[in-house]
Amino acid sequence: MTFLHRHRGLTPYLLLAPGLLYLGVFFVVPLGFLAYQSLESGNFDVGYAFTWAWGNYWDAIRGYRGHFIRSLEYAGIATALALLFSYPLAYWIAFRGGRWKNLLLLFIVAPFFVTYLIRTLAWETILADHGLVVRVLRDVGILDPDGRLLATSVAVVAGITYNFLPFMALPLYVSLEQIDHRLIEAAQDLYASRWKAFLRVTLPLSLPGVVAGTLLTFIPAAGDFINAQLLGSPKQHMIGNVIQSKFLELTDYPAAASMSFVLMAAILVFVAAYSRAVGTEKLTG
Amino acid sequence: MTAVAASAPARTSGWTLAWTFVRHHVLTVYALLAFTYLMLPIGVVIAFSFNHPQGRFNFVWSGFTLDNWRHWDGVPGLRSAMVLSVEIALLASLVATALGTLIALALVRYGFRGRGATNLLIFLPLSTPEIVLGASLLTLFLNLNVVFGFSTILIAHIMFCISFAVVTVKARLVGFDRHLEEAAMDLGANEWATFRKVTLPLIAPAILAALLLCFAISIDDFVVTYFNAGPRTTFPLFVWGAARVGAPPQVNVIGSVIFIVAVTGMVANVLAQMRRERSATTA
Numbered sequence: 240m241t242f243l244h245r246h247r248g249l250t251p252y253l254l255l256a257p258g259l260l261y262l263g264v265f266f267v268v269p270l271g272f273l274a275y276q277s278l279e280s281g282n283f284d285v286g287y288a289f290t291w292a293w294g295n296y297w298d299a300i301r302g303y304r305g306h307f308i309r310s311l312e313y314a315g316i317a318t319a320l321a322l323l324f325s326y327p328l329a330y331w332i333a334f335r336g337g338r339w340k341n342l343l344l345l346f347i348v349a350p351f352f353v354t355y356l357i358r359t360l361a362w363e364t365i366l367a368d369h370g371l372v373v374r375v376l377r378d379v380g381i382l383d384p385d386g387r388l389l390a391t392s393v394a395v396v397a398g399i400t401y402n403f404l405p406f407m408a409l410p411l412y413v414s415l416e417q418i419d420h421r422l423i424e425a426a427q428d429l430y431a432s433r434w435k436a437f438l439r440v441t442l443p444l445s446l447p448g449v450v451a452g453t454l455l456t457f458i459p460a461a462g463d464f465i466n467a468q469l470l471g472s473p474k475q476h477m478i479g480n481v482i483q484s485k486f487l488e489l490t491d492y493p494a495a496a497s498m499s500f501v502l503m504a505a506i507l508v509f510v511a512a513y514s515r516a517v518g519t520e521k522l523t524g
Numbered sequence: 525m526t527a528v529a530a531s532a533p534a535r536t537s538g539w540t541l542a543w544t545f546v547r548h549h550v551l552t553v554y555a556l557l558a559f560t561y562l563m564l565p566i567g568v569v570i571a572f573s574f575n576h577p578q579g580r581f582n583f584v585w586s587g588f589t590l591d592n593w594r595h596w597d598g599v600p601g602l603r604s605a606m607v608l609s610v611e612i613a614l615l616a617s618l619v620a621t622a623l624g625t626l627i628a629l630a631l632v633r634y635g636f637r638g639r640g641a642t643n644l645l646i647f648l649p650l651s652t653p654e655i656v657l658g659a660s661l662l663t664l665f666l667n668l669n670v671v672f673g674f675s676t677i678l679i680a681h682i683m684f685c686i687s688f689a690v691v692t693v694k695a696r697l698v699g700f701d702r703h704l705e706e707a708a709m710d711l712g713a714n715e716w717a718t719f720r721k722v723t724l725p726l727i728a729p730a731i732l733a734a735l736l737l738c739f740a741i742s743i744d745d746f747v748v749t750y751f752n753a754g755p756r757t758t759f760p761l762f763v764w765g766a767a768r769v770g771a772p773p774q775v776n777v778i779g780s781v782i783f784i785v786a787v788t789g790m791v792a793n794v795l796a797q798m799r800r801e802r803s804a805t806t807a
Contacts, residue, residue, distance in 0.1 A: 248636070250630075250634060251630040251633075251634035251636040252630075252636065254626040254627065254629050254630035254634075255626070255627055255630045255642060257623050257626060258623035258624060258626055258627040258686055258690070259627065259642065259645060261623055261682065261683065261686065262645055262646075262649065262683065262686060262687075263645075265661065265664075265679055265680075265682075265683040266645075266648070266649050266657070266660075266683055267645075268664060269660035269661045269663060269664040270656075270660045272660065272663040272664045272667055273656075273659060273660040273663045275663075275667075276663045276667070324558065327551060327554055327555070327558075328554070328555055328558045330551070331551050331552065331554070331555040332555070335551065335552070335555075338798060338801075341794045341797065341798070342791070342794050342795075342798075345787065345790055345791065345794065346559050346562055346563070347562065348790075349562060349563065349566060349783075349787065350562060350565070350566065351740070351744075352740075352782065352783045352786040352787055352790075353565070353566055353569055353779055353782070353783045354743075354744050354759070354760055354763065354778075354779050354782060355744055355746055355760065356746055356760050356763040356764055356767065357569055357763060357775060357776065357779040358565045358566070358569065358779075360763070360767055360771055360775075361565035361566070361568040361569045361572075362565055363583070364568050364572065364582075364583050365564065365565065365568060367583050367584075369583075369584065370583075401565065404562070433540075433543075433544070454651070458651055458652075458653055459653060459654060461653060462653025462654060462655040462656065463653075463655075464655065464747075465746065465747075469767060479653075479655050482655055482659060483655065483750075486659055486662060486751065487750070487751065492663065492666070495659065496659065496663060499655070499656045499659050499660070502653065502655075502656065503652070503653070503656055506653065
């Protein structure tokens with residue numbers, strides 16, 4: 240303690256050291272290994288050697304462009320759907336929830352309390368060929384008499400949307416809940432219609448929540464492979480499915496590693512473009 | 525709500541009042557439908573835990589039974605998978621919360637060089653897709669010839685829990701009144717005594733919240749574990765393996781139990797909070 244008293248400036252570093260060291264060794268260093276592995280060549284039987292094999296990246300993009308595009312497409316659609324679905328709900332809880340707000344919020348998080356894989360399997364049950372949803376859609380004529388939902392992109396996108404919804408709804412709620420109601424009242428006192436007051440006051444003030452929710456939903460969605468595996472067919476497979484099988488089934492580590500980096504790069508490009516479109520100050524603010 | 529409607533300014537015409545009325549209820553009806561949608565798969569999970577499936581697949585309702593609940597561990601491997609998941613979740617949440625709390629204390633209470641870099645290092649694991657987290661750890665362990673098993677799963681879970689612990693504790697620490705600590709020091713307590721007698725009790729709820737969050741994330745994790753489990757099987761891995769050949773209804777039993785325990789805990793917490801708030805306002 241006397242040592243600490245004499246060197247007060249050291250205290251924060253001593254507090255940080257164990258945790259940051261852990262993240263350094265088991266988060267940063269592994270990324271370095273992944274980068275190293277992505278530039279290796281060879282095969283599993285004779286072993287891999289580091290050869291600056293940039294061709295792996297070229298092969299990843301050329302060979303699996305469809306999977307990359309599909310991942311971004313599914314993740315983008317699911318994120319937009321989640322936003323459209325969650326905004327009115329978060330708004331309702333924040334503005335009409337009264338003292339039941341926190342209890343209502345539980346409904347939004349509730350899906351997270353069911354194991355991810357189990358709730359995806361539940362969707363498999365709901366969307367199954369002999370299930371109620373498919374039967375109704377067939378009767379109404381939206382689906383062909385032998386049409387199905389499973390093994391289609393509709394099922395995969397629906398699964399992704401549902402599974403990551405709380406990531407969207409929670410930040411939306413937080414930003415809507417913080418809005419000072421007097422600002423909206425002021426706008427209405429100044430003869431803004433309710434709709435206009437919403438567009439000019441509420442919506443802009445809730446943008447930080449929109450941005451946070453979009454990123455929190457899009458990033459995990461783009462890397463997901465569980466929904467495509469359980470609700471889709473190989474035609475709906477995303478880049479996550481390819482990375483997973485290259486790593487764990489085909490043991491083609493360099494290819495899988497380079498694909499992981501291409502995925503990260505694609506996500507970064509999206510995040511950069513998105514934050515530029517919305518305005519960077521809102522990302523940090 | 526009624527007070528708001530009654531005090532609506534007189535200048536609003538009948539049309540806007542009608543529009544307000546409709547809008548109120550449209551939104552409420554929408555919210556009810558939305559909640560139904562959110563609850564639908566959960567209802568399916570619970571309902572099918574009582575199903576008596578005819579074949580391997582538990583997809584079609586074919587009769588009510590309590591057998592799955594009575595013999596919840598009647599499927600080989602399920603019990604050991606569950607035990608492993610709980611062990612990992614307990615250890616990972618303890619270690620990650622300890623490390624995360626220290627980082628949060630440093631970030632909120634001290635000015636120091638490297639603060640931006642620290643924040644970035646905390647933020648990055650949260651914004652990296654799980655598959656990349658899992659894959660990079662896998663390459664680390666492969667290249668160092670580490671034997672996959674309990675320790676590799678635990679290492680992975682602590683890693684992705686730390687950031688969640690930091691964020692949770694930090695959120696509560698921001699409103700923390702430092703004068704309380706200064707008062708303790710002025711009264712002659714040394715740093716350690718101040719921390720133990722003043723700081724720790726005040727941040728205890730935040731630490732508990734971080735522990736629970738880490739436990740929940742760890743016990744639910746599939747992707748990172750899938751890459752680093754080697755021969756071991758956690759509960760989510762068991763479900764994954766079972767899904768390929770038809771998941772037994774016992775999986776739904778465990779899923780329902782986890783859900784009910786978590787929701788009961790959360791509801792109790794929220795209700796207690798509401799009661800505290802009400803007694804605070806009436807007092």
